[in-house]
Amino acid sequence: MRESMHIPVLLAEVLENLSPAPGQFFVDCTAGEGGHSIPMVKMVMPGGNVLSIDADPEELEVLKQNIEDAGFQSIITAVHGNFGDVKKIVSESGLGNPNGILFDLGFSSWQLERSGRGFTFQKNEPLDMRFDPNDESAATAAEIINETSQEHLAWIFANYGEEKSADKIADAIVKARKSGPIKTTGDLVNIVFSVSGGRGKIHPATKIFQALRIAVNRELENIEQGIEGARKTLHPRGKIAVISFHSLEDRLVKQIFRKWKNKNIGTLINKKVIKPSWQETKGNPRSRSAKLRVFQVN
Structure with a gap:
């Protein structure tokens, strides 16, 4: 069993805005190691429940151990x-309609640093990038890189990574794979470097890796499906809180919440997006890009 290492982002702000109370039922859609779930359950006691969901089976095992260690089984x-399947999962749980639902769209420190699935360009690992490595219906990053047309690769990089050199990088990938399959993160980084010519303000591969991760895990489709499904399963006056980490996610969440507001489905709890404090970003640099939006249904 590996040790916990992930620090929950915007924890105080999530709890303040979702305001769990004794006897209530909450759902953590991206539970990870339980960084939000376990503090949440302390607030719904006595008589409450928390349903913690995670797509990564290895994360889930750590979550279960952390729950057991805390005595909250x-x-x-x-x-x-x-x-993305939260509506179905909540229904099958038999726990009723949630008072609040949390989506933390970031991936954990362990997934980035130690999963060995190619989420980071700072290590040479197989190009997998699936949150659930047992999901055979999802194409791996290597399969996308080696089998997708140049035109569609460029579309993925431009639309999911907002990469300005999308066409050039896609062209370089197609040329490189003629000599043999692109199997590792190191292979891909070298191709990106051949186009970029070196480091800029951010690592040249940052946006390419983001784009591939989104494509592999169908993240934007799952975000929209999940948030819409969450609304339909909520208890009256229930709340949805979403933590996003890049502009594509935040834009999508903002659009969905605005659409609901215009349809008089409910109200925005925070008119302005909530960001981490200076103290939090100093203690947890990965939190610096986090944005929290909260919506309350009628």
């Missing part, structure tokens, strides 16, 4: 699943 239900 009877209060937190941990299940394997994708947050």
